[in-house]
Amino acid sequence: MTYLLTGVTGGLGNGILTELSETVPHKDISVLVRSKAKGESFAAAGYDVRIGDYADKQSLVKAFSGIETLMFVSGAPGQAVSRELQHKQVIEAAKQAGIKQLVYTSLANAEQSHSVLAPDHIVTESLIKSSGIAYKILRNNWYLENETSIFKDALDGKGFVYAGGHGKVGWAVKNDYAKAAAHALVQPFTANTVYELSGPLLTYTELHQAFETASGKKVDAIAMTIADYKAALTRAGLPEAVVGIVTAIQADIAAGELDVVSDDLTQLLGHTPTPITQGIADIISHIK
DSSP states (O other): OOEEESOTTSHHHHHHHHHHTTTSOGGGEEEEESSHHHHHHHHHTTOEEEEOBTTBHHHHHHHTTTOSEEEEOOOOSSOSSOHHHHHHHHHHHHHHHTOOEEEEEEETTGGGOOOTTHHHHHHHHHHHHTSSSEEEEEEEOEEGGGGHHHHHHHHTTSOEEEOOTTOOBOEEOHHHHHHHHHHHHHSOOOSOEEEEEOOOOBOHHHHHHHHHHHHTOOOOEEEOOHHHHHHHHHHTTOOHHHHHHHHHHHHHHHTTTTOOOOOHHHHHHTSOOOOHHHHHHHHHHHHO
């Protein structure tokens, strides 16, 4: 079996590569990067480096040649070429190159989601399902690492500030999502499958309690309205686009968009996810 992984210069994709390499020889793993320079370290480690860009369909067709299984890590929003178009080109290139099966990283409850992040994933899932390629869709809930700025501010004495209300989130560490994806890649594609990958559901109040346990510090929890939160981010000097997306995600959480109950993550991992306090402690160790 030959594998090609995208997104390997990012945290999730690199984690998937590391985990997959535990069971698959490097010679059977290709990695997609945008330039030769970005691929040098991977080539030195024995991986087959392919050059391609989601925004350039023909580069993808060439890069996907001879590959059986594609790990399709979703692109970042807000680029010059829309994420929807980029994803469409990945799927079209996969079909043209003869990819037999793929794994795609999506969003929690994507088909029914009203999240600001959902539209691109909804379109992509639909395109995958109609592509004729065998698939596994991994609907990742929320990375615990996404809360790093909240943890850092709390450590700096600014309080544990959030605007997600009483909404519940299935936080899990990025490495657990990476391991789950690697396991999905090597397990048989006996049926097209959608996985809802979620850790135990917690509110920000419970996350605050876990933070205090992990850090050994008592920190004030400051629950803001969405409007006040947006104003605070603006005063802090964040770019307007960043303020918009961060505020929208807090609103999504408050509205219950990430409140998805599932044990699929445990099933793919083969064990329960990393305890939330351990995950927070690991993040804190990299902040200090």
